[in-house]
Structures are given as C-alpha cells and as structure tokens.
Amino acid sequence: MASTMNVTLLVVALIAAATVLPGTQAAEYVVGDATGWTIPSSANFYSDWATGKNFSAGDILVFNFAPNVHDVATVNETAFGACEKSNPLSITSTGPANITLTSGNHYFICTIGQHCAGGQKLAVINVTAASSGTPTPPGVPSPPPPPPSAPSSASSLAATFSFILMTIASTIFCLF
Numbered sequence: 001m002a003s004t005m006n007v008t009l010l011v012v013a014l015i016a017a018a019t020v021l022p023g024t025q026a027a028e029y030v031v032g033d034a035t036g037w038t039i040p041s042s043a044n045f046y047s048d049w050a051t052g053k054n055f056s057a058g059d060i061l062v063f064n065f066a067p068n069v070h071d072v073a074t075v076n077e078t079a080f081g082a083c084e085k086s087n088p089l090s091i092t093s094t095g096p097a098n099i100t101l102t103s104g105n106h107y108f109i110c111t112i113g114q115h116c117a118g119g120q121k122l123a124v125i126n127v128t129a130a131s132s133g134t135p136t137p138p139g140v141p142s143p144p145p146p147p148p149s150a151p152s153s154a155s156s157l158a159a160t161f162s163f164i165l166m167t168i169a170s171t172i173f174c175l176f
C-alpha cells in the first residue's frame with residue numbers, strides 16, 4: 001500500500017519535472033537586428049552583433065534582405081577571411097532567409113559585388129549542442145517531500161487483534 005503510493009508520488013514528480021524543464025527551445029536571431037543583412041556602416045558591425053550571444057544548435061538566423069540585392073553564402077573559415085566567394089558551401093539568393101544552426105562554427109558572406117569586403121560577413125563561432133547540461137533554472141520549486149507514511153491500518157489492526165487473543169489466552173490459562 002505505502003510503496004504503491006510512493007511510486008505514484010515519484011511518477012507524478014517525474015512528470016512535473018519533465019514538463020517544467022526546458023526542452024530544445026530554439027531561439028530566433030534577426031541578423032543585424034533592424035539593420036538587416038546589408039553592407040554595414042562599419043566593417044565589424046556583424047562581429048559586434050554576434051558578440052555576447054550564446055548560440056545553440058537549433059537556433060535560427062534570419063537574414064533580412066531583398067532578393068538579388070544581397071545573398072547569403074556559407075563558406076569555410078579561409079574563404080570567410082579572404083571574402084573568397086567562388087566556391088561557397090551553399091548559397092541562398094532569396095531573402096529573407098532562415099538558416100538553422102548546427103553545433104560548431106558557421107561563416108556567412110554576401111557574394112555580390114564587394115559587399116563582403118565592405119563588412120557584409122558574419123561568423124557564428126562555438127555554437128553549442130542543444131540544451132546539453134542545461135542547469136535547472138532558478139525559481140523552479142523542488143517537489144515537496146512525500147508525507148511520512150502513516151502506519152498501515154491493517155497491521156495495527158492485526159497487532160490489536162493478536163494482543164486481545166494473547167490477553168484472552170493468558171486469562172484462560174490463569175483460570176486453570
């Protein structure tokens with residue numbers, strides 16, 4: 001009886017924990033925010049934009065640009081540094097473009113004209129695997145401890161019954 005109740009409490013606690021714990025909640029980042037994806041006013045605009053952001057796998061980068069005015073090419077680190085646009089890993093010419101991040105490093109450039117050299121390039125470094133080792137957020141109450149298990153009414157009844165039997169037995173024994 002008591003153990004069945006404890007198991008039930010445990011199951012309820014586990015379900016509650018699974019519901020409360022954050023799952024793979026993907027974040028969405030608009031690259032450059034209101035500026036969008038364009039030739040920025042300063043060459044380090046997009047590296048400044050990425051600084052301090054903790055990207056996780058599954059997060060989405062939104063590149064806002066008018067089709068054919070710009071594009072988004074994913075390139076390797078070397079091509080990124082040199083604004084080498086002849087051999088991109090992939091290219092998207094239609095904006096706005098949503099790119100879902102995987103773990104690792106990602107390098108994006110615009111291949112049109114001299115836009116990359118003008119600063120239209122974005123490196124997203126050290127994207128972490130989704131929700132690995134996510135600590136329990138503060139403010140989530142821990143499940144209350146289970147109430148102390150009450151003595152089983154069945155066993156106390158049995159104890160009382162055996163005490164009465166003993167009393168009757170000894171009384172009968174003393175009579176002889």
Ligand SMILES: [Cu+2]
Pocket residue numbers: 038039069070071110111112115116120
């Ligand atoms: Cu461009």
